[in-house]
Amino acid sequence: MGHIKFMGGLLMAAIFAIAIIGYVTDFGADNDVAIDLSDDEIITEIDASLESDIDTYKLQTNSSLEALYASEISAGDETSRTGGQFKGGVSGAFSAIKNIITIGYKRIFGQEQGNSGKGIVLTALISFLAFVLGMYIWKTWKGNPD
Amino acid sequence: MTIYTQPNLTGGIDNAILDVVTEVPSLTPLLLLFVFLVVFIGGMVRQKRRLGTADVPMWATIASISTIMISLPLTLTTGLIQLEVLAIVVVITIFSGLWLFLSRNRNEI
Numbered sequence: 217m218g219h220i221k222f223m224g225g226l227l228m229a230a231i232f233a234i235a236i237i238g239y240v241t242d243f244g245a246d247n248d249v250a251i252d253l254s255d256d257e258i259i260t261e262i263d264a265s266l267e268s269d270i271d272t273y274k275l276q277t278n279s280s281l282e283a284l285y286a287s288e289i290s291a292g293d294e295t296s297r298t299g300g301q302f303k304g305g306v307s308g309a310f311s312a313i314k315n316i317i318t319i320g321y322k323r324i325f326g327q328e329q330g331n332s333g334k335g336i337v338l339t340a341l342i343s344f345l346a347f348v349l350g351m352y353i354w355k356t357w358k359g360n361p362d
Numbered sequence: 363m364t365i366y367t368q369p370n371l372t373g374g375i376d377n378a379i380l381d382v383v384t385e386v387p388s389l390t391p392l393l394l395l396f397v398f399l400v401v402f403i404g405g406m407v408r409q410k411r412r413l414g415t416a417d418v419p420m421w422a423t424i425a426s427i428s429t430i431m432i433s434l435p436l437t438l439t440t441g442l443i444q445l446e447v448l449a450i451v452v453v454i455t456i457f458s459g460l461w462l463f464l465s466r467n468r469n470e471i
Contacts, residue, residue, distance in 0.1 A: 225463040232459035236430070240452055243434050250440040256449050316460055323446075323453045 219356040230312035237263045262319040273308030401425035419462040426455035
C-alpha cells in the first residue's frame, strides 16, 4: 500500500460514509418513516462535517497541483528540497477519517469525547493513522524508512 | 405463570410482532445480530473453503449492508426498532467500510 492507495482509501472511506448516511436518511424522507436517522443530531452533524472535509480536500488538491505545475526542476537536482507536493489533500482527507472515528466513538461508547475516560481509544487510533501517513510520505519522498 | 404477556394473535401479524417486541425489547437487536453473523461467518467460511483465504473486511462490509437492508423496513413502524439501534447499525457499516478501504488484503478495491 503506497501513498496514493492510502490517500485513496481515506477518501473512499469518507465517501462511503456519506453515501450510507445519505441512503438511510433519504429512505426515511421518501417513506415518511417513524424512526428517522435524520433525528439523530450527532450523525447529521458528522455528515455535514464529512462533506465539508471533502470540499477542503478538493481545494487543497487543486492548489497543490497548480503549485506543482508552476514549479521547475533544475538540472542536476536529485530530489526536491521540500515535501510540499505531498501535502495536497492530506489534512482534508485525514479530518474526514477523524470525523468517522468520532462518530463511532460517540455512538458505540455512548459518551462525548473526553467525558467517559475512554478518549485514549480515539487518540490512539488517530495517532496511529497519522504515524502511518507520515511514514508513507517519508517513504515516497526519501526512500524506505525501515 | 407465564414469563411474559402473551401477544394478541387475533390482531394480525403486525400487532403480534409489536407485542413481542414490547415485551422483549432485545428481539430486534438480536435479530439484526443474527443476520449480521450469518452473512459474515457463512460468507467467510465458504470463501476460505473455496480459495484458502477469507477476505474478512469485505464480508464485514457485506454483512453490515445486509443488516441495514433488514433494519430499514423496520423503521416504517413505531416500536419495532429504536433510533439508537439504527444509528449503531449505520456506524458499524461505516466502520466496516473504513476497515475495507484501509485493509492491506488482496481485495478487489
